[in-house]
Amino acid sequence: MHIRIRNGRVIDPANAVDAQLDVFVADGKIVAVGKEMNGFQADEEINADGHWVIPGLVDLAARMREPGLEHKATIASETRAAAASGITTLCCPPDTLPIIDTPAVAELIQKRAEQAGFANLHPIAALTKGLQGENLSEMASLKNAGCVAVYNTIPLANTQIQRLAMEYAATHNLIVFISPVDPWLSNNGCVHEGRVSTRLGLPGIPTAAETAAVARDLALVEQVGVHTHFTRISTARAARMIARAQYDGLPVTADVCAHQFHLTEMDICEYDSNCHVIPPFRTQRDLEGLREAISQNVIQAICSDHQPHEPDAKLAPFGSTLPGISALETLLPLSLRLIDEENLPVSETIRRITSGPANILNTGAGTLGTGRQADICIMDPEKIWQLSSADMVSHGHNTPFANWEFKGKAVVTLFKGRVVYRHNQNTLNG
Amino acid sequence: MNLQVDDKGRLRHFLSIDGLDRDILTDILDTAESFAGVTEQSIKKVPLLRGKTIVNLFFEPSTRTRTTFELAAKRLSADVLNININTSSASKGETLLDTLRNLEAMHSDMFVVRHADSGAANFIASHALPHVSVINAGDGWHSHPTQAMLDMFTIRRHKKEFKNLKVVIVGDILHSRVARSQILALNTLGTSEVRIVAPRTLIPAKIESLGVHVHHDLESGIRDADVIIMLRLQNERMKSALLPSEHEYFHLYGLTEEKLSAARPDAIVMHPGPINRGIEMDSQVADGSRSVILQQVSYGIAVRMAVMSMAMRSQQGSGGQE
Numbered sequence: 043m044h045i046r047i048r049n050g051r052v053i054d055p056a057n058a059v060d061a062q063l064d065v066f067v068a069d070g071k072i073v074a075v076g077k078e079m080n081g082f083q084a085d086e087e088i089n090a091d092g093h094w095v096i097p098g099l100v101d102l103a104a105r106m107r108e109p110g111l112e113h114k115a116t117i118a119s120e121t122r123a124a125a126a127s128g129i130t131t132l133c134c135p136p137d138t139l140p141i142i143d144t145p146a147v148a149e150l151i152q153k154r155a156e157q158a159g160f161a162n163l164h165p166i167a168a169l170t171k172g173l174q175g176e177n178l179s180e181m182a183s184l185k186n187a188g189c190v191a192v193y194n195t196i197p198l199a200n201t202q203i204q205r206l207a208m209e210y211a212a213t214h215n216l217i218v219f220i221s222p223v224d225p226w227l228s229n230n231g232c233v234h235e236g237r238v239s240t241r242l243g244l245p246g247i248p249t250a251a252e253t254a255a256v257a258r259d260l261a262l263v264e265q266v267g268v269h270t271h272f273t274r275i276s277t278a279r280a281a282r283m284i285a286r287a288q289y290d291g292l293p294v295t296a297d298v299c300a301h302q303f304h305l306t307e308m309d310i311c312e313y314d315s316n317c318h319v320i321p322p323f324r325t326q327r328d329l330e331g332l333r334e335a336i337s338q339n340v341i342q343a344i345c346s347d348h349q350p351h352e353p354d355a356k357l358a359p360f361g362s363t364l365p366g367i368s369a370l371e372t373l374l375p376l377s378l379r380l381i382d383e384e385n386l387p388v389s390e391t392i393r394r395i396t397s398g399p400a401n402i403l404n405t406g407a408g409t410l411g412t413g414r415q416a417d418i419c420i421m422d423p424e425k426i427w428q429l430s431s432a433d434m435v436s437h438g439h440n441t442p443f444a445n446w447e448f449k450g451k452a453v454v455t456l457f458k459g460r461v462v463y464r465h466n467q468n469t470l471n472g
Numbered sequence: 473m474n475l476q477v478d479d480k481g482r483l484r485h486f487l488s489i490d491g492l493d494r495d496i497l498t499d500i501l502d503t504a505e506s507f508a509g510v511t512e513q514s515i516k517k518v519p520l521l522r523g524k525t526i527v528n529l530f531f532e533p534s535t536r537t538r539t540t541f542e543l544a545a546k547r548l549s550a551d552v553l554n555i556n557i558n559t560s561s562a563s564k565g566e567t568l569l570d571t572l573r574n575l576e577a578m579h580s581d582m583f584v585v586r587h588a589d590s591g592a593a594n595f596i597a598s599h600a601l602p603h604v605s606v607i608n609a610g611d612g613w614h615s616h617p618t619q620a621m622l623d624m625f626t627i628r629r630h631k632k633e634f635k636n637l638k639v640v641i642v643g644d645i646l647h648s649r650v651a652r653s654q655i656l657a658l659n660t661l662g663t664s665e666v667r668i669v670a671p672r673t674l675i676p677a678k679i680e681s682l683g684v685h686v687h688h689d690l691e692s693g694i695r696d697a698d699v700i701i702m703l704r705l706q707n708e709r710m711k712s713a714l715l716p717s718e719h720e721y722f723h724l725y726g727l728t729e730e731k732l733s734a735a736r737p738d739a740i741v742m743h744p745g746p747i748n749r750g751i752e753m754d755s756q757v758a759d760g761s762r763s764v765i766l767q768q769v770s771y772g773i774a775v776r777m778a779v780m781s782m783a784m785r786s787q788q789g790s791g792g793q794e
Contacts, residue, residue, distance in 0.1 A: 240676040241490065243590040243614030243649055248677070311592035312475070357569055357599075359589035361612070 043085055043459060044068045048307065050090025050420060054097060055393035056400075056409035065095055067416040070459035075410055086461075088454060090420050097396040098130025098161075098417030100408045101373060102219075102297050103273055104348035105366070106163070107437075109150060110139025115437035117151065120370065121160035123436035125463040127370045128452030129346075130161045131400070131407045136168040137195040143168040143179045145187035152188050159361065160462050162172030162407065164418070166219060168261050169194040171208045178207055182214050182415035190403050191271065195218035197255065199226075203294075205262050212268035219273050222255035222280065223247075223321065232361045234322045239306040244361055247322055256280045258286050263294055271402055272296040274347055276321035278331020285340040291461075294370040295402050296340065299347035300376035301367055303332045305442060315356040315363040316442040319347075335383050336394060343399035346373040350438020368438030372429065374421065375448035382449075425451040475597050482786040484777045485597040485606040486779055488615040489656035497624070503778035506627050508771065510547065518780050521550035524581040528554045529571075530609070531587040532632035536745055536769065537609050537619070541584045544776035553580070568592070569599060576601050581787070582780065583607070590614035590649075605783040607776075613647050619744055620653030622775040624661060626768050627699055630740050634661040640693050640735075641684075642669040642725055643703030643752060646676045646714075647744055650744050651703055659683045669693035669725065673714040690725050697735040701742045702752045718751050729760065740764045 047065040052075060054060075059075065066074040066082050073079065101124070124132055134151065136142035142151070148165040155163030167189035171177045175198045184192070192211050197203040210216045225433040228251040233239045235246025258271065260283065263270045272284055275296055287294045301319065306326050310317045317323060335341045349366025356363050377395050380386040400408025407417060431444040455463035478484045483496055510518055522684045526545045528538055538554065545552045557571065568587075575583070582605045585593050590612030596608040610616040624634075631637055639658055645651045645668050658666045659682070668679065669687045679686060687693030694700060709715050727741065741753070741763045749755050757763060 125543075235677045237678040237681045240678055240682065241652075243612050243652060245613075246677060313594055354567065358567065359587065359592040360596045361589050361591070362568075 044083055045086045045088065045456070045459065046082065046084035046421065047088045047095055047418070049092050050093045050095035052095045052410065053389055053392050054410040055389045056097075056397035057411055059410070060389055065410060065418065066420045067418070067456065070416055072414050072416045073414055074108035074411055074412060088420065090423070092422070093453065094421050094423050095410070096392050096419050096421065097408045097410050098419050098457065099128050099374060099395045100131040100399040100403070101129050101346050101370070102133050102343055102399045102402065103299065103345040103347070104132045104134060104370060105350065106134050106151070107350060108138065108154065109147065114352050114355070117154040117163065118158040119165060119437045120348070120350065121155055121158045121436070125160040125455045125457060126435040126452070128374050128421060128455055129370060130419070130455065130457050131164070131405070132161055133164045133166050133190060133403070135166055136193055137173065139175055141168050142166065142189065143171050143173070143184070148184055148187040148189050154220045159457070161457055164188065164190040164403065164405070166191045166193045168192070169211070169218065170198070170203065173406040175200060175203055178210050181211055181216055185214055185216055187419050190405065191217040191219050193273070195221065197221070197223050197225050199256065200432045201262070204259070205266060208262055208266040208270070211337045212266055217269045217271050219271050220259055221274050221321070222252050222259060222272055224251045224333050226281060227251035227254060232318060232322065233310060233364070234307045234324045236307055236325060238310055242310070242313065242360070249279060249324070252277045252280050252321065253283065254317040256283050260292065260294070263287070263292050267293065269293040269295070270278065274299050274302070274321060274345065275332070275341070276302055276324050276328065278328045281331055281335035281340055285338070295342050297336070297343035297399065297402075298332050298336065298343045299345050299369065300373050301347070301369060301442070303329050303336065304376055304379070309442065314442065315358070315360050316440055317368065318356075318360055318363050318365045319364040319367055333380065336380065337384055338387055342394065343402055344373070344377050344394045345399065346370050348436070348437050350436050351440045353439070356440050366440070367442065368434060368436045368440045370436055371434055372441065372443050374452055375450055376443075378423070378450040416456055418456040421450060421452045421454050423450045425449070425453070427451050475594065478786045483779070483782045484782060484786045486617055486783060487593045487606065487608045488617070489617050489620055489653050492660065494660050494662065496569055497621070497657060498521070498622055500775065500778050500782065501625055501628055502747050503762060503782060504771070504775040506619070507777040508774040510777075517549055518547065518597065519549045521545070521548040521784055524550045524784060525579065526549050526550045526552050526582045526584060526780070527575055527580045528552065528584045529575065529586070530554070530556045531558070531592070532610070534557070534586055534609070537586065540610060540769070540772040541776050544780060547773065548781055550776055572596055572599060576604060580604065582784065584609050586610045588612055594694065596747055605787055607779060607783065610649055613649050613652070616649040617652050617653050617777050618772070618779055619650050620657040621773040621779070622656055622768055623701065623742060623744070624657050625771045625775050626742060626764055627740075629696060629771070630764060634658065634663045637663050637698045638665045638696055639663050639699040639701065640667045640669060640697045641701045641703065642690065642693065642727070644674045644705050644709060645670050645679065645703070646674045647706065648703050652682070654701060655682045655684055667693050667697070671715070671724070674709070690731055691734055694734045697739055699740055699742065700732070700735060704744060704746065705748060705751055722751050726751060727754050727757050732757060732762070742768060745769065
């Protein structure tokens with residue numbers, strides 16, 4: 043299959059490309075980006091006039107709910123939702139059932155994604171067996187089975203085990219993902235500790251629950267020297283600590299989820315369970331600090347932190363609901379808002395959702411370089427649309443962004459050189 | 473959008489003091505005043521809610537609050553159903569929403585709800601059928617509005633007006649739905665100064681945003697106070713590193729006649745009950761001339777009658793029978 047994507051604005055931050063060009067795709071790969079390619083016979087032409095042609099998005103944190111929680115969603119349903127959102131590479135955290143601590147589970151996940159055929163799905167392995175924080179997982183075997191990083195979604199209380207796990211991961215050249223939280227300080231909280239927790243009488247998670255963990259883990263990174271990736275940070279203070287560590291030359295990267303720099307504790311209003319997320323929505327000052335850290339490349343990646351739920355999971359008093367947002371479909375539009383709201387250059391904004399996260403994983407995704415797998419998102423940057431939770435592609439309709447108006451939408455997604463999503467049949471037919 | 477008032481501004485549910493204005497709170501106090509007369513008569517019933525079914529839905533154990541709600545409902549001639557669901561059996565299967573739908577199917581008109589989750593009453597009110605009113609009888613650490621209103625009623629009976637009062641709340645503010653509701657009610661009614669007194673481990677973050685002055689020392693906190701409200705201290709606080717011991721707590725924050733001398737001579741002492749004698753206060757104070765603790769309990773019936781009848785009035789109005 044030969045596809046020519048004509049005349050779009052090709053934005054490929056990894057190769058410093060931002061120009062009106064054609065993209066030539068053959069047999070699943072990008073064979074050229076330019077004005078013309080001699081001898082190229084296109085089976086299909088996509089007219090991308092007035093559109094942006096960007097690498098397929100790379101999402102470092104998305105729950106597929108499979109295996110184990112298929113009543114919420116499946117790999118097929120969620121990778122399809124990813125394709126409809128311009129996302130072609132996803133990483134799933136290890137807290138599936140069973141947990142990703144054996145090669146069999148890692149292989150199953152990749153196989154299901156291959157069968158579905160909508161996106162690359164990279165499992166992230168548990169750092170310790172069963173995420174229990176006691177014995178190391180078989181990291182070398184898990185890496186061989188396709189796991190791209192190791193991560194304990196349940197924070198490790200024992201500092202010695204954290205250190206040893208990091209040493210062992212470093213031995214096998216594995217990136218350690220950490221969502222920094224001190225389990226004692228977070229103390230079963232469900233919202234940010236502040237005005238809103240006090241007014242609503244909900245147990246709060248103080249800022250120090252995050253910063254204390256970042257401080258501890260930065261000390262360990264300095265000791266061990268393993269590439270550590272802080273995922274889904276929520277406070278401005280943590281971002282500044284990570285900036286300082288990067289300045290000092292520590293091998294540290296970070297991501298933030300898109301909702302975290304759009305909503306604050308105030309959005310919980312009267313117990314809106316769609317705003318129940320962990321880490322919790324923080325203050326306006328945190329939101330601004332996170333945006334600044336994105337601008338300054340302290341935070342190299344924006345993730346969705348996609349967590350689809352069945353409706354019942356959110357139908358209870360706030361503290362008894364399950365945390366998380368069905369977020370694949372808002373990753374691109376929420377990120378694009380930084381262009382207008384923060385004057386973040388277009389190429390930098392695109393970088394945070396493509397090559398930025400891809401470089402953290404070292405997978406080679408997230409670019410439109412010649413010879414790369416043709417994972418491409420064609421988007422209409424001017425398209426104004428409203429999110430309707432009922433019309434979401436994901437099985438999870440739990441979103442606090444229902445009825446928000448967005449500008450910019452993925453209209454065609456290519457995965458391995460095949461069109462896996464087209465906004466409607468008439469869109470961009472050559 | 474305020475769930476608690478209907479389109480005519482009348483009380484529809486009573487979930488929290490938050491979002492209610494001074495007129496509504498004053499209306500509750502005035503209505504309670506008219507019922508206080510009833511409860512003091514020998515025939516203690518009025519037929520306002522005859523034929524109505526009120527369900528006391530308690531997911532947390534309670535004697536005092538449930539009993540006064542029951543008495544209030546019966547004095548309004550309503551039929552009362554008490555349902556106690558301990559959380560362990562609730563967690564075995566049926567969701568809160570299923571429980572609610574089942575009770576609605578029995579044609580209940582009002583739910584009086586107590587639940588360990590903050591926001592439970594709001595949740596039930598936002599999912600209840602349009603003709604059902606919800607009264608919050610305490611949700612988590614969030615709100616206990618009828619307790620706050622009976623406290624306001626007690627203060628108004630003894631002090632007439634709120635505007636020149638200094639009111640002090642002493643104790644575990646962090647875990648107290650009563651304190652949160654009292655603070656909001658006192659400020660809405662125009663109290664000149666609301667203080668809280670507690671060690672920092674028992675004070676929630678940014679409490680100043682609710683309009684209080686924070687004291688850590690009982691003596692400075694109590695100085696020239698007109699009203700002193702002592703909160704109940706749960707003994708599990710001692711197990712969770714919030715406090716070292718009951719002994720030290722009583723030494724620092726327990727109310728004694730001696731400490732009380734810093735307050736105004738006509739100060740009243742209140743407590744939502746049940747009292748831990750020798751922890752929150754000594755018996756001399758609890759049983760002393762300035763204690764109004766037992767009056768609080770009896771005013772509780774009048775205040776709950778007021779809230780129930782007002783919420784039901786709103787329902788009847790919306791039914792187009794005016």
